Amino acid sequence: MILAYETSTDVCSVAFQNEQGEIFEKRIRGKGIHSDHVFLFTKELMGEHGFKIKDLGAVLISTGPGSYTGLRIGASAIKGLLFKTHVPLYAVGTLAGFSAAANKPGRIHAILDARRTHLYHQLFLNEENRWLSKTDAVVKEIQDFEKEVDPEDSIIGTGLNRLGKETLKKAEVFGPDYISAKNLLVLFNSKSRDSFFEKTPVEELDPVYLSNHQVNNSKL
DSSP states (O other): OOEEEEEEEEEEEEEEEEETTEEEEEESSSSSSSHHHHHHHHHHHHHHTTTTTTGGGEEEEEESSBBBHHHHHHHHHHHHHHTTOOOOOEEEHHHHHHHTTTSEEEEEEEEEETTEEEEEEEEEEESSSSEEEEOEEEEEEEHHHHHHHTTOOOEEESSSGGSSSHHHSEEEEOOGGOOOOHHHHHHHHHHHHHOEEOOGGGGGGOOBBOOOHHHTTOOO
8 A cells, every 4th residue: 555645836636555556536736735635635545445654555755846835744744644654755756756647658748837937847758658767857948948849749747838839739738637646656656666766764855845046057
């Protein structure tokens, strides 16, 4: 049994995978909703599916880049839930988690709005549900990113409203509705698990926050 947490944007999503591999999710989107819903969703899933934290085989968490508030609340919740347990924690980059929502073969651009005229961007390739990272996560000017999008590529993430019509027209677009902790479970269950997930001591969990400094230096 596995719990997964995605709190890096204005989406708060908690997903549970049972012993049969079935996945269930609690999800909400909005400003300032994480503090009220991370523990609520966890408790609801525990009650509905009859498990305790100590029963879990793993906990997954998206660690950024992303919003300070969401990531901080997610990390704090995990540290509280796993305190004095032996449940393994696996951390994964937010953009890698995004990529798993695009389930068709080909190139996947995972993006995150980075304010001003920038986006966080990482390019992935999906080969028969095996995700490969083709670039590092970097901050790019939107106009530079748009030059890299080829016909039939996929784009998933936030900041899509800042892209030009031609870019959106030639790519398959997956908006914020596709941001979910379920994606972490898909990626964790795939052949790509070891490429993206890092087993992390709970006390060393340290998310990557969005900052003006990172944007100014144009790289994570």
